[in-house]
Amino acid sequence: MISVSNLSYAFKIGKKGKENIIPVLHDVNLQVAEGEIVAVVGRSGSGKSTLLNLISGFIQSEVGSITINGTDVSKFSESKWAEFRLNHLGFIFQSFQLIPSMSAFENVELPLVLKGVSVTERKKKAEEMLKRVGLESFQHHYPGELSGGQQQRVSIARALILNPPLILADEPTGSLDSENEKQLLSFVKELNEKYGITFLMITHDHEVASIAHRKVEIIDGYLREEKTLHEVQR
Amino acid sequence: MKFKDKHRFVRSNMKKNRTRVWMTILASTIGCAFLIMLASIGFAIHKTAVNDVMSFRMVNEIQVVKENGRMTEKDVKKLEQVKGVKTVTRKKYVPANQLSLGEYHNFADVMSAHVPSEEKAGFELEKGRMPKAKNEIVVGYHFAEELRKDLPEGLSEEETQKKMKEFSYKGDLLNETLKYHLTTAGPENKAEGPVKTVDVKIVGIGKKPTREWARDNSVFITEELYHEVISVLRKQDPKIISDNELKSYGEVKAFTATAEDVKEVTDRIEKLEYMTYSIIKELKEMNVYFTLFKAGLIFIGAIAVLIASIGIFNTMTMAVTERSQDIGIMKAIGATPKTIKRIFLLESAYIGLWGVGLGTILAYITSYGVNFVLPIIIEQFVNEKPPEGFMLSYIPWSLTLIAVTICMGVTLLSGWRPAAKATTVDVLKALRRDV
Numbered sequence: 001m002i003s004v005s006n007l008s009y010a011f012k013i014g015k016k017g018k019e020n021i022i023p024v025l026h027d028v029n030l031q032v033a034e035g036e037i038v039a040v041v042g043r044s045g046s047g048k049s050t051l052l053n054l055i056s057g058f059i060q061s062e063v064g065s066i067t068i069n070g071t072d073v074s075k076f077s078e079s080k081w082a083e084f085r086l087n088h089l090g091f092i093f094q095s096f097q098l099i100p101s102m103s104a105f106e107n108v109e110l111p112l113v114l115k116g117v118s119v120t121e122r123k124k125k126a127e128e129m130l131k132r133v134g135l136e137s138f139q140h141h142y143p144g145e146l147s148g149g150q151q152q153r154v155s156i157a158r159a160l161i162l163n164p165p166l167i168l169a170d171e172p173t174g175s176l177d178s179e180n181e182k183q184l185l186s187f188v189k190e191l192n193e194k195y196g197i198t199f200l201m202i203t204h205d206h207e208v209a210s211i212a213h214r215k216v217e218i219i220d221g222y223l224r225e226e227k228t229l230h231e232v233q234r
Numbered sequence: 235m236k237f238k239d240k241h242r243f244v245r246s247n248m249k250k251n252r253t254r255v256w257m258t259i260l261a262s263t264i265g266c267a268f269l270i271m272l273a274s275i276g277f278a279i280h281k282t283a284v285n286d287v288m289s290f291r292m293v294n295e296i297q298v299v300k301e302n303g304r305m306t307e308k309d310v311k312k313l314e315q316v317k318g319v320k321t322v323t324r325k326k327y328v329p330a331n332q333l334s335l336g337e338y339h340n341f342a343d344v345m346s347a348h349v350p351s352e353e354k355a356g357f358e359l360e361k362g363r364m365p366k367a368k369n370e371i372v373v374g375y376h377f378a379e380e381l382r383k384d385l386p387e388g389l390s391e392e393e394t395q396k397k398m399k400e401f402s403y404k405g406d407l408l409n410e411t412l413k414y415h416l417t418t419a420g421p422e423n424k425a426e427g428p429v430k431t432v433d434v435k436i437v438g439i440g441k442k443p444t445r446e447w448a449r450d451n452s453v454f455i456t457e458e459l460y461h462e463v464i465s466v467l468r469k470q471d472p473k474i475i476s477d478n479e480l481k482s483y484g485e486v487k488a489f490t491a492t493a494e495d496v497k498e499v500t501d502r503i504e505k506l507e508y509m510t511y512s513i514i515k516e517l518k519e520m521n522v523y524f525t526l527f528k529a530g531l532i533f534i535g536a537i538a539v540l541i542a543s544i545g546i547f548n549t550m551t552m553a554v555t556e557r558s559q560d561i562g563i564m565k566a567i568g569a570t571p572k573t574i575k576r577i578f579l580l581e582s583a584y585i586g587l588w589g590v591g592l593g594t595i596l597a598y599i600t601s602y603g604v605n606f607v608l609p610i611i612i613e614q615f616v617n618e619k620p621p622e623g624f625m626l627s628y629i630p631w632s633l634t635l636i637a638v639t640i641c642m643g644v645t646l647l648s649g650w651r652p653a654a655k656a657t658t659v660d661v662l663k664a665l666r667r668d669v
C-alpha cells in the first residue's frame with residue numbers, strides 16, 4: 001500500500017542566503033502492506049510527524065520516493081496531491097481539524113462537496129456515516145458544541161466518507177481521555193477488520209499492543225523496525 | 235466542486251461578515267454610480283449636439299451642390315441615375331414670403347417643390363392632401379402658430395415672447411383661402427404702395443417634424459404659381475432673379491433608402507464631382523471630439539471605481555486571512571488550489587456584482603432625478619425655461635455596458651491577489667493554527 005524508499009528530508013529555516021538546514025529524516029525505507037495497521041513510535045522531535053506529512057503530501061522531499069497504492073506520488077504537483085488526497089487518503093488529526101463554522105454534518109460532507117457529489121447523495125451518505133460513528137443526533141451541532149471525543153468521531157466520519165483505502169493518523173488519540181481513546185482504537189480495529197482499511201498511525205507505545213500489527217520506531221530521523229508482540233502471536 | 239456548492243460556500247462566508255461586506259458593496263456602488271453619472275453628462279451633451287445637427291437634416295439625406303454654378307434639371311436627372319439614390323428632391327425658393335388671412339400675417343419659407351419626390355422622401359401630411367390646382371398650397375405644421383396679428387410697438391423682449399402665442403391664429407387653417415403678397419418686401423422693409431396679391435387655398439398641412447425643436451414654417455406652392463409669381467416679381471424688379479436662377483434649383487437633396495447607404499452613395503455622388511453635405515459627414519467629425527471627451531470622463535470616473543476596488547482588495551485579503559485555517563483544512567482534505575482560488579474570486583465577483591447592480595440602479599435614479607429636477611430649479615432661479623428636450627444626464631446602454639465592464643474588471647483584478655494568496659496557505663501551518 002505504501003512504499004517509501006531512501007526518503008530524506010531537511011527543513012530550511014531562516015532568511016534566504018543564510019538559511020539553516022535542519023536534517024530531520026535520513027534515508028527512510030518503509031513498506032506498508034494492504035490491510036495493515038502500522039504504528040509509528042519515537043521520541044518527541046524524532047521526525048514522526050515529518051514522515052507522515054511527507055506521505056500526506058503536505059511537504060515534499062527532493063530525495064527518495066514515495067509510492068502509494070501503486071502511484072508514484074513523489075513528484076506530484078500541489079493540485080495533483082490535492083486530488084490524490086481526496087480520492088485515496090483519509091486523515092485523522094490529533095486536534096481534529098474540523099471547520100468551526102460548519103456543522104458536524106457539513107464537515108462530514110465536505111469531501112463529497114469537493115468531489116462534486118449531488119446534494120441528495122451527499123445527505124444520504126453523510127447521515128449514514130454520522131450514524132456509524134454514533135452521532136446521528138448531533139448532525140447540526142457545530143464543533144464548538146461537541147466534546148473532544150465527539151469531534152474526533154466527526155473527523156473520522158469525514159475521513160471515511162469517500163471510502164479511502166488508506167488512513168493516515170497523527171496521534172489520533174492525543175487529545176482524548178482514556179475512555180475515548182479506547183473507543184477510537186477499537187473502531188480503528190473494526191474498520192481494519194471489516195473493510196480492510198490500511199492504517200498508518202503515530203501512537204504512543206502503550207496503544208500499540210492493542211491494535212497495531214507492526215511497529216516502526218524513528219530514532220533521530222532514522223527508521224528502525226520492530227516486530228510487535230501482536231505480530232509474533234499471529 | 236460544483237458551482238452551486240461554491241455559491242453556497244461564498245454566501246455563507248459573506249453572511250458571516252455582513253457589515254464588512256455591505257460596506258465594501260456600498261463603496262463599489264458609489265464608485266460605479268459616480269462613473270456612470272459623470273460619463274452620462276458627456277453622453278447627454280453629445281446626444282444634444284447630435285440632435286441639434288439632426289434637427290436640420292434627415293439621416294438619409296445628402297444635400298448636393300455644384301462646385302461652380304447651380305444645380306439644374308440635368309443634374310437632378312444625373313443624380314437620379316446614381317445607384318442607391320431613392321429619390322431626389324428639388325426646391326426653388328420664392329423671394330416673396332408674406333401670406334395673410336385678414337389681419338393675420340406670416341412671413342413663411344415659400345418654395346416650389348417637386349411633389350412626387352417630396353412624397354417619396356418622406357414628406358407626410360397631418361391632414362388634407364397635396365395640391366392639384368395652381369392656387370392650392372400646402373403649409374408646414376407650425377404655419378398657423380407663425381400666422382399672427384401685428385404686435386403692438388415698443389414691447390420689451392419678455393412681453394413680446396408672451397404676446398406671440400396670444401396673437402397667433404387659433405383656428406383650423408385647412409381649406410382657408412389666404413392672400414399671397416407678390417412682393418419681396420418683408421417685415422423690415424415694408425412695401426411702398428399697394429401690393430398685388432393672389433388668393434391661395436391651403437389644401438394640406440404638413441406633419442409635425444420628428445425633432446421636437448424643429449419648426450416647420452414652410453409653404454409649398456405649385457410650379458405654375460411659382461412661374462406666375464416670378465413673372466410678377468420680375469416686372470417690379472427685373473434683376474430680382476436671373477434666367478439662370480430661374481432654371482436652376484435652390485436646394486437639391488438626394489435621399490437613400492437607409493442611413494447605412496449614405497456613405498456609399500455619398501462617395502458615388504462625389505465621384506460625379508458634386509459637393510455633398512450629409513449628417514453622417516458632419517457627425518463623423520463631431521463624434522471624434524465627443525468620443526475623446528467621453529473617454530476622459532470615463533477615465534476620471536474609473537478612478538472612483540479604482541478607489542472602491544481598494545476596499546474590495548482589503549475585504550478579500552481579510553477574508554483570506556481570517557479563513558486561512560479553513561483553507562488549510564480544506565486543502566489537507568483535498569481541495570485543489572484552483573477550487574480555493576475560484577471560491578475567493580467568486581466572492582469578490584459577488585461583491586462586485588452587487589456593487590455594479592446597485593450602482594447602476596442608483597445612477598439611473600440619479601440621472602432621472604437630475605433631468606427632472608434641474609429644469610425646475612433653473613426655471614425657479616433664472617426664470618427662463620430650459621430648451622425643450624434638455625438633458626443633463628443621459629445613460630445609453632453602451633455606457634451601462636462600459637461601466638459594468640470596467641467595474642467588474644477592476645473588481646476581479648483587485649480580488650485576484652487575495653484569491654491567489656489563499657491558494658498559497660501552508661497546510662501544516664494552518665493545521666498547527668499558526669497562520
Ligand SMILES: Nc1ncnc2c1ncn2[C@@H]1O[C@H](COP(=O)(O)OP(=O)(O)OP(=O)(O)O)[C@@H](O)[C@H]1O
Pocket residue numbers: 011012013022024042043044045046047048049050051
Ligand atoms: N516547520 C518546521 N521548520 C523547521 N523545523 C521543523 C519544522 N517542523 C518540525 N521541525 C523539526 O523537525 C524535527 C521533527 O519534528 P516532528 O514534528 O516530525 O517530530 P515528532 O516526531 O512528530 O515529534 P512529536 O512527537 O513531539 O510530535 C524536530 O526537531 C523539529 O524541530
Ligand SMILES: [Mg+2]
Pocket residue numbers: 048049050170
Ligand atoms: Mg508530531
